[in-house]
Amino acid sequence: MTEPSRSAVYRLSMTTQGPLYPPSEVMNTDGDFVVIGTITRAQPDGTVAAVPGRAIVAADSPLPQFGSTLPYRIVRELPEKLSTEDEAMVLATLPLPLPCSNYTAVMAPQQQPEPFSVTRPSYPFHQAPIPDLQPEDGPKVTAPVTLGQWVKARGTLTVTLAEDSTAAEFRGEFSGLIPESLYTVMAIRRRDLDPDGPAHPSPLGVPNVFVADEEGNGRYRAVLPDPFPATDAPNSADRLVNFVVLWMSYQQNYGGAVGHHGLGADIHAQLRLDAPGFAEFTTRPRNGDGK
Template sequence: MRSQSYELSLTTQGPTYPPSEVMDANGDFIVIGRVNRGTPDGGVSSEWGRAIVSAASPMPPHGEQLPYRIVRELPEQLTAADRDMVLYTLPLPLPINNYPMLFAPEGCPQAHYVERPSYPFHEVPIPDARPEDGLRVTEPVTLGQWVQAQGWMEVSLVDRGRAAEFSFEFSGLVPDSMYTVMSLRENDLAPAPVGPSRPGPLGIPNVFMTDRDGKAHYRATLPNPFPAEGAPGPKRIVNVVLLWMSYQQNYGGAIGYFGLGGDIHAQLKLQTASFQEFTTTAG
């Protein structure tokens, strides 16, 4: 197969811990993604859904799952009060974070020791910004606005199967705002000793801006993103995640400084590991 199209799914979640990369004003997680629930046999199911999850939920070791403490369910058709809910970053250090990974080991090696409160998205303290410089995101970002996001991706093999081009079209995003696209590889979320490994950007420069209507497009070409099983070098890309950047900064070869709701916030992704239909080769 030389090309394939995909529709991305709305989310607020990266991995299942922290449960979400978005909080409400009460300090609870707004989860659109996999919701961990207890099963009658004492196990855990992790099905796609929507819920408000308590920040007091228990945290298991990385690679394991526990039921979330669900404050309440979120309906597919949001109520007016839910649509008006203002979105917040996660505080630092990140709560219920069992992903032991630095996202910017060169740029911010002490990220795990930074302490900051949770901020409304429109009030994040962007470094060196002054009101007179013309901040673009000045109004609250609400859940009703967040769920308008849509994204479509086409993946095409190029350079005689030695590379792949990823092309995206987006609508309904936060207007006049900075985003990045993250690549997730096979071992990035795997428990020790196989992983985890650091996720990276899908292309460098790794950012784009939405227009005043929340529309944007993005394109990146990566060398050998889908190597055969057992091939040397980096592992296969298995998912891509659209991330809103609350600090409105480009971090070069990193997707963010704090990650997972501290300064990057997942809004669209594929629900399951994908791209099995592709195989690329090294140059």
Template sequence: MVNKSVSKSYDLTPTTQGPLYPPSEVLDADGNFIVEGYLVVPGPDGKPIRRWGRAIVAADTPVPKFGDLAAYTIVRELPARLSAADAGSVLHTLPLPLPANNYPMVFAPDQLPDADTVRRPSYPFHRTPIPDLRPEDGRKLTTPVTLGDWLGARGTLEVTVDDAARHGEFRFQFSGLIPDSLYTVMSLRAKDLDRDAPTRPGPLGVPNVFVTDEHGAAAYRAVLPNPFPDPALPGANRIISVVVLWQSYQQNYGGAIGHFGLGGDIHAQLKLPDPVFEEFVTRD
């Protein structure tokens, strides 16, 4: 019996958030987190819960043990329709070491095993110091990136599992991204956020980058072996989501998504907010 390939399409959601801590991978000019994603707030019984929202979160917000929740210190929530001032807020990288971070992960263990010892300030996106850049080399991003710009990103994903159920193809189409910029796509697997033994988030395909055109449009495709193993199998570590990341240093890191992660040198802009792909099962 020959199995038929299975496909499904998804719309990606604009965000500024990777995991919950740090609350965002983007800062404002005052050093506070700009969150478009899950806000951690007190629930009806006082215990922290998650709800999707948009807010400015204080830089000194509490940080719980990895895997636990602590309510964010919210400076103010932002409306669905941003004011001109909020839409014009200039986006910045996170400083190093990463603030409000509890993720126990080295993102590039072969390239930079001591990433947590590096010290750097926060930079406006358009002024991030690209290594070895000379003025005459023609930096392409020279104007500020605003929150309004960032949230204008759109993306679709089509996933197809082949007839033999051995490979998964991921096809993306993007618009409204930062023009003339380097991006990567991350695969989030089921155990990447395991509180006891998290696995390292990796790229969705290698080479794992794409470059937008002058209008912020792009396409990306990757084919991965056995991306959706049966979760009942020992050691199964399925892909459960994808995240589209802007590279602030405009560098590719081979088999790593970045050196520092989480707003240090990669910045989540589009993602699938909740686990998906349950309908797919692949095999070796």
């Protein structure tokens, strides 16, 4: 019998995208989504396919129900090799309420119980109004963050099971990040992909923060209890399926929440697995009787 996997190394992909709606967690200063990840496109047979791609997508693209897809309205394609003009594109937060969003989960129910009532414009990343900031405090992100900077991000993730399979260690190594700025790490679990009952994504470890150094390098480590329960376990919905590195435009951490508003308003996915992963791992609760 083949011994089950105890450790694996994954390559993280650069992205601007969380879920498919809103299409991206990054905008440009024209108010369009900058999508690097998955593009929904109409097919000749009338179906909609979600395929890897890069494009500038209109903020008024058709919005389906959560769990369904409609074709994005493409403003223009983005080539794999960016032009000089595209490299210089200034990146921005999404406004509130979030445009083209059908994700109804409240990201921080204790801290921000009514997030959908908040109105806020889009801000260039370097001009996001950090709460209580004074100029003399020495903000570190003061120059525009460009698409050319963003696409330099690279990362690997090493996952190692504990000897008794009741926990797993996650170690991330990252480069090409926005220098001297705050990042957090988010867990995507099976329950977060359920169209009938969206739950808010959670931190992968608490605190889930690291700060990129002056060259844009960063490291992160966390140990999670029973992150990969079997598909027939009582807590199978808690199974971890993705690891996402988030840039924090407001340079804040939110404890047990990943953000107040999420999805491009105050968190911005930059690195993640291309597809749900970790299928080779199975863990169990420490007490042996489930959760």
